[in-house]
Amino acid sequence: MKRADKSARRKTPSRRAAILPDDACPTCGTMMREARATLHTPVDGEDVAVPDVPHFKCPKCREQVLTYTQARRFEEDAIALYRKKYGLLSGDQIRAIRERNNLTQVELARLLRLGPNTISRWESGRNVQTAALDVLLRLIRDLPGSLDYLRDHAA
Numbered sequence: 001m002k003r004a005d006k007s008a009r010r011k012t013p014s015r016r017a018a019i020l021p022d023d024a025c026p027t028c029g030t031m032m033r034e035a036r037a038t039l040h041t042p043v044d045g046e047d048v049a050v051p052d053v054p055h056f057k058c059p060k061c062r063e064q065v066l067t068y069t070q071a072r073r074f075e076e077d078a079i080a081l082y083r084k085k086y087g088l089l090s091g092d093q094i095r096a097i098r099e100r101n102n103l104t105q106v107e108l109a110r111l112l113r114l115g116p117n118t119i120s121r122w123e124s125g126r127n128v129q130t131a132a133l134d135v136l137l138r139l140i141r142d143l144p145g146s147l148d149y150l151r152d153h154a155a
């Protein structure tokens with residue numbers, strides 16, 4: 001019996017993280033607790049403080065861990081706060097400008113000479129537009145003929 005256990009163990013690579021429960025601390029293995037706190041993350045090179053972020057915290061070594069969903073929400077909240085601080089268009093406002101002009105995300109990206117996924121990331125709040133591109137989006141929204149101009153000069 002013992003021998004069988006030993007050989008079985010030998011066949012399995014010893015990866016400690018793989019046998020820990022989902023809510024165990026990845027650093028020390030202690031069970032983590034749900035917590036909320038102000039966490040910081042950089043947006044466009046600037047530190048943004050997001051209040052009341054749900055996460056898991058290790059009571060022993062103080063390690064803070066976010067689930068995939070928590071991390072994604074945290075990043076989106078940070079970008080929303082950054083946009084608010086600098087008066088940039090929100091993802092919904094960008095989508096509204098695009099839809100009012102009957103453009104797909106890829107078509108608008110091409111007119112602004114951006115990568116094909118850029119508009120999608122702006123609209124979903126996974127990335128933030130620069131101030132210069134924010135101005136361009138406002139021109140498309142407010143200045144008749146600007147879209148035709150961009151089409152004439154499309155790459």
Ligand SMILES: [Zn+2]
Pocket residue numbers: 025026027028029030058059060061062063
């Ligand atoms: Zn720990």
